[in-house]
Amino acid sequence: MNYIVISPYYPQNFQAFSLELAKQGITVLGIGQEPYEQLDQPLKEALTEYFRVDDLENLDEVKRAVAFLFYKHGPIDRIESHNEYWLELDAALRTQFNVFGVKSSDLMKTKLKSQMKTYFKKAGVPVVPGQVVTKKADVAQAVKALGLPLIAKPDNGVGAVATYKLASQADVKAFTEQWNEETAYFFEAFVNSNQICTYDGLVDAEGKIVFATSLIYTEPPMSIMQHRSDVAYYTNPKIPKKLEGYGRQIVDTFGMKERFFHIEFFQEADDYIAIEYNNRPAGGFIMDAYNFGYSINLFEQYARLVAGKDFQPSNYPAQLALTVIRRDDKTYHYSETQILEQYKPQLKARLRMPEAFAALQGNDLYLLNANSEQDVKDMIKTISQLA
CATH class of the missing domain: 3.30.470.20 (ATP-grasp fold, B domain)
Incomplete structure (x- = not known):
């Protein structure tokens, strides 16, 4: 079995994935940006081969790396980073090379907060009302529909990064003025819970x-x-x-x-x-x-x-x-x-x-x-x- 690990060096505690996969007799192949010399010795020993790319953000460059490892080691059975930042890259590579796991078409339900809410509803689990906002002209309508206070967060975002609490019309105005519309936002009713x-x-x-x-x-x-x-x-x-x-x-x-x-x-x-x-x-x-x-x-x-x-x-x-x-x-x-x-x-x-x-x-x-x-x-x- 051939398993490609995207970014095997970082985060450091996740190097354990490569080490344990190798112990199970799996051929572990790494693709990352760090020079080979920078890798910790146990990680070097776990990797059958490491392909360094200049930029993991460059999808074409990473695809060429996967193609090379495919040519040299045979069919690829898994591609994984276990890292939020690279989930879209992982899925794109699995799609391109028909590898088991989440494909690009499957990813949006776990990347877009609006899609997540749809699946939560299908599961019969409580959610608060929400709405996607893509233009400044849509903000007033969303605020009217949902009421204040509400939370505005990137529809495709991680954690609380670039998230705003809009408690007043002044907050709404400040958000609207600084938002450049490049990122779609998801507005949802504020939940008054600290737990x-x-x-x-x-x-x-x-x-x-x-x-x-x-x-x-x-x-x-x-x-x-x-x-x-x-x-x-x-x-x-x-x-x-x-x-x-x-x-x-x-x-x-x-x-x-x-x-x-x-x-x-x-x-x-x-x-x-x-x-x-x-x-x-x-x-x-x-x-x-x-x-x-x-x-x-x-x-x-x-x-x-x-x-x-x-x-x-x-x-x-x-x-x-x-x-x-x-x-x-x-x-x-x-x-x-x-x-x-x-x-x-x-x-x-x-x-x-x-x-x-x-x-x-x-x-x-x-x-x-x-x-x-x-x-x-x-x-x-x-x-x-x-x-």
Whole structure:
């Protein structure tokens, strides 16, 4: 089996995909921008061949790289980056070379927020009303139809980037004046909830869910961007029954196969409102948090599925896995030395966030296991306490 990994070097923690695929006897072929000399030694050893391109954004150049690897190694069975940024490139390459997985025609339902909402409705999951806006002339009509406050976000966008809360006519005017109409926006009714959770997991080649968990954020991403607050989130192994039901209905409706998924929800009282379907693993170091919390190696388990083997669940009881990230420009009550000493038994990793994520998420990441939500709250309070 030949498996092409797009951008095998970055992000660094996702190098584990290549390493585990190689351990399963799969021929791993890499296409990336970094010089071969820059690759970590374990990654070099996992890759049968690495083809460097000048620019991964250049579709024709990447297609030529795939064609060369096809000519040299035979038919390509998988093309994957597991990275939000390259999802459209992955799909275009699969379409061009008729490779198993999501094709370009399948992608829009997981890239366009307007399309996602249609599929959420098909799944019978609560959503808020929304409308696509492509011209400034359409803004007033959308505001009239949806009412204020509302959220304006790129229809094809990632997270809370370039997202605006329009709470007044002054906000609407400011947005309209600065918007250049190059990006279609999706307007939707504002949900007054500070609780965001997820239904995340992995499906096999038949679309069956083989692993599932839930992630709880202490603050919405948009609020984090606005206030530059510290980021904290934790896994919840005891997935609420209603949330799991919604999640399974959504996974069935979207119909993806042999992929990770990361579905975001607002929680309102005892119900949930679907926000976004991400057709990829959760970003940052969340995969590592899952591995520590569940005593499992999801990189390995994914590779087993690709190799046609069964998923092997963990034999150990799950714990809550907490991630807290502090910022360089803040002064904290407890020093890093004190934090590392106090939580030595619970601390699983201390990591530095890549610069690409630092502005949104922060700089120094602490990953800990906990036995209860009260432990989680105490840890967040201590680690994030300012001087």
